[in-house]
Amino acid sequence: MHAPETTGRDGHGSHKAAGDRKRGSRLREDKRFRIFSGSANPELAAKICEHIGVPLGETRIQRFADGEMHFQLLENVRGADVFLVQPTSNPVDRHLVELLIMIDALKRASAGRITVVVPYYGYARQDRKDRPRVAISSKLVADLVTTAGANRALLMDLHAAQIQGFFNIPVDHLFASPVMVSYFRELQLPNLTVVSPDAGGVERARFFATKMGAPLAIVDKRRTDINVTEVMHVIGDVRGQTCLIIDDIVDTAGTLVKTVDALLAQGAVAVYACASHAVLSGPAVERIANSRLKELVVSDSIPLSENAQAQNKIKVRSIAGLLGAAIESIHMETSVSTLFS
Known part of the structure; x- marks a missing residue:
C-alpha cells in the first residue's frame, strides 16, 4: 500500500474549538456528534469544524498499488450522528467511490445516522435524457449513495433542482x-x-x-x-x-x-x-x-x-459557515430554511 492519508487532529492540523461560542461548545461536548472528511476537500471540512467548534474526526486512507482504496475510521462512531464532507469533484469517479466506501465503513461501524455533505455534486449535469441512449447519471449516483447507507444528504447549488427528487432519503439543498x-x-x-x-x-x-x-x-x-x-x-x-x-x-x-x-x-x-x-x-x-x-x-x-x-x-x-450552520441545524433538529435568506 502507499503511505496513508490521515485526516483529523493529526492529519490536517489542530482545529481549535471555539469555546466562546455556546452552540459550538455544546456540540463539542456531544459525544454522539462527529464530522469526517474524505480527501476531496479536507480544507473545507476543517473550516466547517472550526466554525462549529468541534474537532475533525480521524480517519486513515490508503491505496494499493493499482489505486484501490482502503479506508479506516480511527474513532468510535457507534450510535453517533455523523456528517461526512466529500464533494465529488475532479477526479470525479475516484472521489465518488471514496464517498461510497466511507459511507459503507460508517454503516458497518454502527453509526446512528449518516449525512453526506456534498458541496459539489458530480454528474448533476446528466439529469435527463436529452438524446437517445444516454444514462441519467445523476439519478444513478443518488441511488448509489442511498444504497451505500446514507440516511440524509446536504447538497449545495445543484445544477437542476429536481435532482433532490432522485434521492429516496431526505435532502437539504442549500445555495451559495x-x-x-x-x-x-x-x-x-x-x-x-x-x-x-x-x-x-x-x-x-x-x-x-x-x-x-x-x-x-x-x-x-x-x-x-x-x-x-x-x-x-x-x-x-x-x-x-x-x-x-x-x-x-x-x-x-x-x-x-x-x-x-x-x-x-x-x-x-x-x-x-x-x-x-x-x-x-x-x-x-x-x-x-x-x-x-x-x-x-x-x-x-x-x-x-x-x-x-x-x-x-x-x-x-468560503461557504464553510453556511454549511456549518446547516449541519448544526440538522443535528439539533431545527429549521434549515432560515439559511436560504
Whole structure:
C-alpha cells in the first residue's frame, strides 16, 4: 500500500474549538456528534469544524498499488450522528467511490445516522435524457449513495433542482447566494444588471437580482455538444450597465467568456461573474485570464488548483459557515430554511 492519508487532529492540523461560542461548545461536548472528511476537500471540512467548534474526526486512507482504496475510521462512531464532507469533484469517479466506501465503513461501524455533505455534486449535469441512449447519471449516483447507507444528504447549488427528487432519503439543498450577495453588496457596483447565462439558470439569477435590487437579463444560448455552446443573443437592455453573470458551474469557461463578449457587444461597460462551483477544467483558467471579464467570484466547494489560485481575476468566498450552520441545524433538529435568506 502507499503511505496513508490521515485526516483529523493529526492529519490536517489542530482545529481549535471555539469555546466562546455556546452552540459550538455544546456540540463539542456531544459525544454522539462527529464530522469526517474524505480527501476531496479536507480544507473545507476543517473550516466547517472550526466554525462549529468541534474537532475533525480521524480517519486513515490508503491505496494499493493499482489505486484501490482502503479506508479506516480511527474513532468510535457507534450510535453517533455523523456528517461526512466529500464533494465529488475532479477526479470525479475516484472521489465518488471514496464517498461510497466511507459511507459503507460508517454503516458497518454502527453509526446512528449518516449525512453526506456534498458541496459539489458530480454528474448533476446528466439529469435527463436529452438524446437517445444516454444514462441519467445523476439519478444513478443518488441511488448509489442511498444504497451505500446514507440516511440524509446536504447538497449545495445543484445544477437542476429536481435532482433532490432522485434521492429516496431526505435532502437539504442549500445555495451559495447569501454568501455571494454579501460580497457584491460590499462592491457597490454602479448601474448593476444581473445576467443569467441560459434559460435554465433564470430562477437562480432572479433570486440574486431581487436581493441586489437590480434588473435581470438573460443570454439565449444553444449547446451544440458536451462543453461546447454557442451564445445566440441577449434578452434585455444592458447598454451602459455593469453586468453580473450568475451561474452554478464554471467548467471550461467557454460559455462564460462567450457570454462576456456578447454582453460587451451589446453595450455593457463591465462584466463580473459569480459561480458556486469552480470546476475550471482544461483551458478554463487561461481563458479567464485572457478574457475581458473583470472578476470571477467562486465558492470553496471545490479546492482551486495552484494555477487558479495564482490568477488574480478569481476570488474565493468560503461557504464553510453556511454549511456549518446547516449541519448544526440538522443535528439539533431545527429549521434549515432560515439559511436560504
